[in-house]
Amino acid sequence: MTVMPRPREGAARSGNGALQICCRDVDKKRDFEIDASVKVTSNPADILEDDEIDMVLELLSGVELAKTVVLSSIRAGKHVVTANKALLASHMAEIEEAMADHPQVGLGYEAAVAGGIPIIRSLQTSFPGDRVTRVAGILNGTTNFMLSSMSATGESFSDELAKAQALGYAEADPTADVDGWDALAKLVILIRLCFGVRLTLADIPPVGIREVTAEDFEYAGLLESTIKLVGSAHVDSALSASLCPFLVPKDSVVGSVHGVNNLVSIVTDNLGELSMQGPGAGRFATANSVVSDAVSIARGRVGLAEAFPVALTTELAVDMDLHSRFYVRLVVRDDKGILRVVGEVAEGHGLSLYSVLQTPIKTRERVAFVVTTDATRWSQVRAFAADIHKQPWSLEEPFSMPFLEP
């Protein structure tokens, strides 16, 4: 947590002009100098109760202390800049209520979504006469690194995870990244910002990348596609959202995002598609977003309507049962009549199969093949997959993922 008193000459409060830093360990060795005029404390109250302080930069990990710091700051009339996506995604209601009670407070959260990419400020300022109808993105650099590398090397998920951990891209406990929770928090924030709908992490069950195999990249290649972990939401008659691996055309904008980069793509009535690609994390990219937020607030971008220009709506129905074409990978012990049964089970679920893909069989004991479907509901695909897995020759629950539609 860092604070900036008097962001600008002439701001509402006077102060001594000094910065304060609050951190867990005051004495920790750091690779940068802290100016002698800066007071360093480990007690948040030193900052929260200091009336001279106008702005709090909340850069904690974890949610509970961060929540106290952010809400106390807003309620004390202090501007807040936060990089904490988990906090925003899980406590948006309280934060917005506190903002509503303190209309002169500014809230900056550019660093919380897609790191250094200025997508939040663009969405806040560039579409006052427009309407966003879709937002989709590669919102987690670790998993994009892993998927890019799987695509290039043909190696397995576990090999790529070990590689990402060795490079410092993945944590020892990789759950937040590989199971999609980190990206999902960012998607929840984007949905609030773009559509005025406040969802929680529980509303969109994420599908991570643990089940994506080297075989899937082979089959994706046959479809001139690759696989990306994409958070996507769009509105027509209802709001639909998903966070899962998608089949993505190789030569598309999303398909050409490599390594740890992030991308956010929006579709609006006036523009069609606009996309931004850049670093999703990293100390300097994050710091840049935090500093630009602080400067924006100091220049007067305060209030709830600046932070969230699209007012909260309860009118929009929410439909989480994705409608799309799907890729379904079946893993079976080779046997007679499998295709006939697959066709019958699909028909029983009202599912129209579009194509069957089969690379050369290496061993009859374990055969992976793929069916693709015409546009349908994911619930139907999952019911189909569950029934397939009841067959004696099914070795694994079939793995399904949607195509990213243009």
Next chain:
Amino acid sequence: MTVMPRPREGAARSGNGALQICCRDVDKKRDFEIDASVKVTSNPADILEDDEIDMVLELLSGVELAKTVVLSSIRAGKHVVTANKALLASHMAEIEEAMADHPQVGLGYEAAVAGGIPIIRSLQTSFPGDRVTRVAGILNGTTNFMLSSMSATGESFSDELAKAQALGYAEADPTADVDGWDALAKLVILIRLCFGVRLTLADIPPVGIREVTAEDFEYAGLLESTIKLVGSAHVDSALSASLCPFLVPKDSVVGSVHGVNNLVSIVTDNLGELSMQGPGAGRFATANSVVSDAVSIARGRVGLAEAFPVALTTELAVDMDLHSRFYVRLVVRDDKGILRVVGEVAEGHGLSLYSVLQTPIKTRERVAFVVTTDATRWSQVRAFAADIHKQPWSLEEPFSMPFLEP
């Protein structure tokens, strides 16, 4: 030219709340309704001399009348939003001087560069603690459409031009697009904004796409590259800028921009590379940028420093002799010893050749082959090309273009 009085309650001036529109032909049939409360005139003075009017949206084509309108407006204390790249690129000095004299006037020019892509506002607001070191982009949709199509179809420049004209993407007189002048004006604006250096169109001789042939796309393919008309500028010890066809890796961000889209990519100290891709033109994309500028100004983004956060500098040397690896296409009548002479001429110019590319010869009467160079100066490449063209077997002045370095 459109005007908006009283953009916001509480703005400096009071007014009657009515919009005025000034256009060349008041009676022209339009495909939209103009509200009866809106006064439509063909006399700019009706707007410029109306003290009730706070903001002028200048959407003229051409430079001279636009210059009068913009300068008169600023000097009368009216905010200006303009989509006029040619005006800004050619009269930046007078506009900035007028702004300096009227610190409460806002200037918006988002629509002047890359249409609907909010690159101007991002550059104005997202990097207060950062430094842009490179800006590069596909800044003209017409030529990108033509080059994308040449790449896909193998057809010639003149076939593609006819196609673009038939589709309404290219004008009957295509000079502004295909010779690079439209893109160059945008590059000049970006250079002022990013680096604080004010260049004119005469400072960067553009190379258009007229000389790019189907053969060049064949050779680009051998280099896993494609060809894009790119405006690029970067600073290290000096400012270097160019507007010309570049060899671009096919799987790079720039290489994957297809059709009429634009892209702007920047490199900063904190972020590394950030790129934005979207519609470069079109009535709704342009209108969206104009409206968001008007709203930003109404919310208080006024003054020269908001429009151009990087102060003008005269410290930075300007070096227009591009340093890069180059592609040089030679067209010859087949003869003995050509490669030996090419090698000798290169050596005489201190030019290190990296590779020679040759697709199968169809007729000995006209053979196109390519040499690529190690990093060197374009002036050396051009001197080499001029000397090559003095040889009896040279049929055309060799065509050179740089590689877009990452």
